[in-house]
Amino acid sequence: MKKILIIGANGFTGRRILDNLSADDACEVVGCSFHPDIRPEGNHTFVRLDINDYPAVEVLFDHVCPDVVVNCSALSVPDYCEQHREEAYATNVAAVENLAHCCEHQGSRFIHLSTDFVFDGKSDRLYTEEDLPAPLNYYGVTKYQGEQAVANICRSYAIARVVVVYGKALPGQHGNILQLVKNRLEAGQEIRVVSDQYRTPTWVADVADGVERLMNTGNTGIYHICGAEHLSIAEIAYRVADYFGLDRSLIRPVTTEEMKEATPRPRNSGLSIGKAKRELGYRPHTLEEGLKEMRLK
Numbered sequence: 001m002k003k004i005l006i007i008g009a010n011g012f013t014g015r016r017i018l019d020n021l022s023a024d025d026a027c028e029v030v031g032c033s034f035h036p037d038i039r040p041e042g043n044h045t046f047v048r049l050d051i052n053d054y055p056a057v058e059v060l061f062d063h064v065c066p067d068v069v070v071n072c073s074a075l076s077v078p079d080y081c082e083q084h085r086e087e088a089y090a091t092n093v094a095a096v097e098n099l100a101h102c103c104e105h106q107g108s109r110f111i112h113l114s115t116d117f118v119f120d121g122k123s124d125r126l127y128t129e130e131d132l133p134a135p136l137n138y139y140g141v142t143k144y145q146g147e148q149a150v151a152n153i154c155r156s157y158a159i160a161r162v163v164v165v166y167g168k169a170l171p172g173q174h175g176n177i178l179q180l181v182k183n184r185l186e187a188g189q190e191i192r193v194v195s196d197q198y199r200t201p202t203w204v205a206d207v208a209d210g211v212e213r214l215m216n217t218g219n220t221g222i223y224h225i226c227g228a229e230h231l232s233i234a235e236i237a238y239r240v241a242d243y244f245g246l247d248r249s250l251i252r253p254v255t256t257e258e259m260k261e262a263t264p265r266p267r268n269s270g271l272s273i274g275k276a277k278r279e280l281g282y283r284p285h286t287l288e289e290g291l292k293e294m295r296l297k
């Protein structure tokens with residue numbers, strides 16, 4: 001029986017990973033998160049924990065003795081990180097460093113989630129794992145520093161960089177831009193979307209699949225786990241409108257300059273999945289396949 005500890009198990013990706021793995025009889029799954037379990041009826045155990053409380057983290061590791069640790073916890077809102085730098089550093093860097101030490105101490109494999117926001121987005125092609133990060137905002141800085149801590153401390157690790165994760169959120173979880181577009185158009189409201197920020201959006205189920213593949217390989221290093229389609233946010237919004245038969249005239253494409261976002265974001269942070277395809281057999285779904293689950297009420 002493989003013992004798996006999922007940190008950030010109430011989060012959008014963490015819960016999907018937890019649900020998928022706990023359906024597998026070969027896995028014993030423990031989830032932990034800052035707030036109480038958002039869906040306690042699953043086939044898992046749950047521990048409430050602040051990853052900044054190092055003694056409590058140590059007790060948890062000693063109790064669970066995990067074979068694999070999947071870290072999906074983070075302060076993941078770039079605007080918040082920009083304004084709360086100490087807090088962002090504590091959770092996205094220092095606590096990750098501590099988790100990496102705990103994994104080394106226990107002999108656990110560490111799968112850590114990261115982001116396309118480690119890149120500056122100035123490239124005219126998809127980024128590979130060999131490209132050098134140069135984050136534009138403080139969230140990206142902390143995520144890059146977290147990656148470096150994991151790589152420096154752990155012998156058995158994988159860093160999964162994901163991009164604009166979408167799918168159906170549970171009550172209590174944050175949504176995503178695709179869901180926001182759908183909700184706004186269904187309500188007959190306009191939405192402004194950037195036409196010059198390009199991404200490779202990722203269905204949340206593909207993140208879970210990619211993470212499972214990373215758990216089951218001995219490979220160490222960074223892997224880009226995202227969708228294969230490279231689209232602007234405006235193109236994504238039109239695809240959502242067309243898929244759900246909604247009024248595309250409510251979509252207002254604007255430039256990043258016109259959007260006046262509080263936090264700088266990369267223009268083109270699409271990631272290449274060549275390495276994950278070659279080494280893991282990872283094959284993501286298309287955007288339309290991923291959108292299917294958002295039909296469900």
Ligand SMILES: NC(=O)C1=CN([C@@H]2O[C@H](COP(=O)(O)OP(=O)(O)OC[C@H]3O[C@@H](n4cnc5c(N)ncnc54)[C@H](OP(=O)(O)O)[C@@H]3O)[C@@H](O)[C@H]2O)C=CC1
Pocket residue numbers: 007008009010011012013014032033034035036049050051052071072073074075076091113114115116143162163164165166173174
């Ligand atoms: N969503 C996206 O589009 C993208 C996400 N990523 C990365 O993927 C990972 C997962 O993202 P996502 O699922 O969206 O994240 P969420 O924000 O949905 O979830 C993060 C979870 O972390 C938990 N958490 C935060 N602080 C603490 C703490 N101090 N102690 C314990 N738990 C804590 C929260 O717990 P609780 O809910 O219990 O408070 C929350 O459930 C992150 O590393 C993020 O940076 C990268 C690119 C895109």
Ligand SMILES: Cc1cn([C@H]2C[C@H](O)[C@@H](COP(=O)(O)OP(=O)(O)O[C@H]3O[C@@H](C)C(=O)[C@@H](O)[C@H]3O)O2)c(=O)[nH]c1=O
Pocket residue numbers: 076077078114115116117162163164165176177180191192193194197233265
């Ligand atoms: C809310 C909103 C966003 N956007 C754009 C901005 C951005 O390019 C994209 C997604 O915006 P969001 O604010 O949802 O998320 P944003 O903070 O840009 O997205 C990031 O989340 C963190 C966790 C990451 O690590 C990144 O990979 C990325 O997915 O959509 C619009 O065009 N219109 C809108 O109304």
